[in-house]
Amino acid sequence: MIKLENIHKYYDSQHVLKGINLEVSKGEIVSILGPSGSGKSTLLRCINFLEQPTSGIVEIGGKRVDVESASKADVFALRTSTGMVFQQYNLFKNLTVLDNVMIGLTSVKQLKKDEAKKKSLDILERVGLTNRLNHYPAQLSGGQQQRVGIARALALNPEVLLFDEPTSSLDPELVDEVLATIRSVAATGKTMFIVTHELQFAREISDRVIFMEDGVIVEEGTPEQLFTQPKAERTKQFLSKASRNK
Amino acid sequence: MENLLDLNFLIESFPAIVSRLPITIGIAVGSLVLSLFIGVFTALIKIYKVPVLSVISSIYVSFIRGTPLLVQIYLVFYGIPKIIYFLQIEYGWLQSADVNSIAPEVYALLAFSVNLGAYLSETIRSAIESVDRGQFEAAKAIGMSPTAMMLKIIFPQALAVAIPNLGNMFISTIKDTSLVFIIGVVDIMGQAKILGSRGLAFFEVYIAVSIVYWILCIIVERVLVKIEKRARRYERGIAA
Numbered sequence: 388m389i390k391l392e393n394i395h396k397y398y399d400s401q402h403v404l405k406g407i408n409l410e411v412s413k414g415e416i417v418s419i420l421g422p423s424g425s426g427k428s429t430l431l432r433c434i435n436f437l438e439q440p441t442s443g444i445v446e447i448g449g450k451r452v453d454v455e456s457a458s459k460a461d462v463f464a465l466r467t468s469t470g471m472v473f474q475q476y477n478l479f480k481n482l483t484v485l486d487n488v489m490i491g492l493t494s495v496k497q498l499k500k501d502e503a504k505k506k507s508l509d510i511l512e513r514v515g516l517t518n519r520l521n522h523y524p525a526q527l528s529g530g531q532q533q534r535v536g537i538a539r540a541l542a543l544n545p546e547v548l549l550f551d552e553p554t555s556s557l558d559p560e561l562v563d564e565v566l567a568t569i570r571s572v573a574a575t576g577k578t579m580f581i582v583t584h585e586l587q588f589a590r591e592i593s594d595r596v597i598f599m600e601d602g603v604i605v606e607e608g609t610p611e612q613l614f615t616q617p618k619a620e621r622t623k624q625f626l627s628k629a630s631r632n633k
Numbered sequence: 634m635e636n637l638l639d640l641n642f643l644i645e646s647f648p649a650i651v652s653r654l655p656i657t658i659g660i661a662v663g664s665l666v667l668s669l670f671i672g673v674f675t676a677l678i679k680i681y682k683v684p685v686l687s688v689i690s691s692i693y694v695s696f697i698r699g700t701p702l703l704v705q706i707y708l709v710f711y712g713i714p715k716i717i718y719f720l721q722i723e724y725g726w727l728q729s730a731d732v733n734s735i736a737p738e739v740y741a742l743l744a745f746s747v748n749l750g751a752y753l754s755e756t757i758r759s760a761i762e763s764v765d766r767g768q769f770e771a772a773k774a775i776g777m778s779p780t781a782m783m784l785k786i787i788f789p790q791a792l793a794v795a796i797p798n799l800g801n802m803f804i805s806t807i808k809d810t811s812l813v814f815i816i817g818v819v820d821i822m823g824q825a826k827i828l829g830s831r832g833l834a835f836f837e838v839y840i841a842v843s844i845v846y847w848i849l850c851i852i853v854e855r856v857l858v859k860i861e862k863r864a865r866r867y868e869r870g871i872a873a
């Protein structure tokens with residue numbers, strides 16, 4: 388289970404997250420929608436402390452951390468219990484596909500090499516990249532790179548996967564292979580937070596959809612509720628604008 | 634007939650000069666290794682904006698760039714024994730060190746390391762900063778320690794970026810080691826000087842020693858090209 392209690396984030400004087408409360412049960416898939424600058428990325432990045440939240444409580448898998456008194460060990464625990472998939476993939480460019488996935492196991496979890504390799508091969512099989520093990524990121528298509536990104540995030544077997552616009556940098560024809568990979572991971576019962584502009588995808592994959600604006604959660608509900616009967620005026624506007632842009 | 638050159642003397646001086654190559658190479662390679670540590674250390678201090686230390690390292694870099702290498706060599710050669718002596722007398726530290734037994738090669742190595750370290754510092758800093766932020770974040774996100782991140786992800790890529798610059802500086806250093814004879818080190822240059830004054834044939838020995846430097850630098854350049862290719866192999870967009 389994942390719980391966020393009253394998360395606030397300031398950048399200097401700019402108030403970017405204004406008290407986020409969220410409780411997500413195991414296996415739940417939550418999509419986060421919202422206009423640019425609403426704080427979606429910041430929210431994900433506060434969960435794994437890529438950004439230090441200003442105040443609030445983050446709880447993941449029974450580990451409860453008051454962000455204002457978070458120790459190094461707390462941050463490490465949060466980071467290893469989350470896996471992040473970045474818009475720009477952010478693969479380690481000097482490492483092969485296999486090593487990108489293995490490195491978390493060998494240098495963070497301190498697994499033996501052959502054990503790490505076995506696990507990594509399993510995961511790479513799931514994202515369909517066993518034929519690219521010894522390629523470097525520069526030798527892969529964007530879609531393949533993002534699938535490695537997903538494999539790397541899965542390697543530490545995190546409680547939750549955080550996706551920040553995983554398909555936004557991709558050429559349109561490569562979006563589907565990545566969405567298919569995300570679907571297949573979803574089918575394994577992994578808890579996921581997905582920030583996305585792919586409304587159709589969000590609608591079909593999510594258990595819950597959250598609409599954020601200006602640092603607050605404006606509205607949340609099942610995809611059915613949110614997409615067909617949005618309550619808040621701002622949600623309606625966002626959805627109609629987003630569907631017109633399609 | 635007056636000869637421009639005593640060719641025999643020139644040719645015969647080679648073995649003696651070449652026999653001192655280990656000194657020249659030793660000082661150059663040794664100071665490259667030490668200066669890489671200094672350079673990485675000062676670069677990290679700057680990148681992480683460590684208070685106090687970053688001011689000190691700025692002053693250090695500025696001083697080294699703003700003073701002649703020759704002066705720096707003298708400062709190390711005359712300064713370090715004095716400092717050690719002072720510490721022994723005033724504080725009773727370093728009692729086991731015998732100032733008179735320190736070989737001039739050690740001073741040369743120190744002086745060149747400190748000098749090259751300052752020049753490398755900027756190159757290394759910009760090479761580290763050339764690695765995109767996203768990879769730092771990805772490393773953090775999987776829980777890697779800063780040390781593991783630096784050693785396994787950032788340095789290998791920074792090195793690949795820095796190699797052309799590092800290589801040029803290393804080659805300059807090889808040539809600059811010709812200064813060390815002034816503190817009594819007999820490197821290839823020192824050996825050439827000795828031979829030259831013995832045979833009163835300076836032109837010949839300096840031709841010989843310049844050929845040795847030249848060949849050495851050509852070999853080093855070739856090796857560097859190979860190393861760079863290898864270090865950057867991951868950048869090529871074709872199947873490995």
Ligand SMILES: Nc1ncnc2c1ncn2[C@@H]1O[C@H](COP(=O)(O)OP(=O)(O)OP(=O)(O)O)[C@@H](O)[C@H]1O
Pocket residue numbers: 398401403421422423424425426427428429430
């Ligand atoms: N490192 C930072 N320093 C200062 N301000 C930042 C930083 N990161 C984000 N912000 C600001 O915080 C606000 C929220 O940004 P965030 O990236 O979370 O929005 P977003 O909802 O992910 O937007 P987008 O859809 O464009 O990705 C923006 O106003 C942004 O300018």
Ligand SMILES: [Mg+2]
Pocket residue numbers: 427428429551
């Ligand atoms: Mg964003």
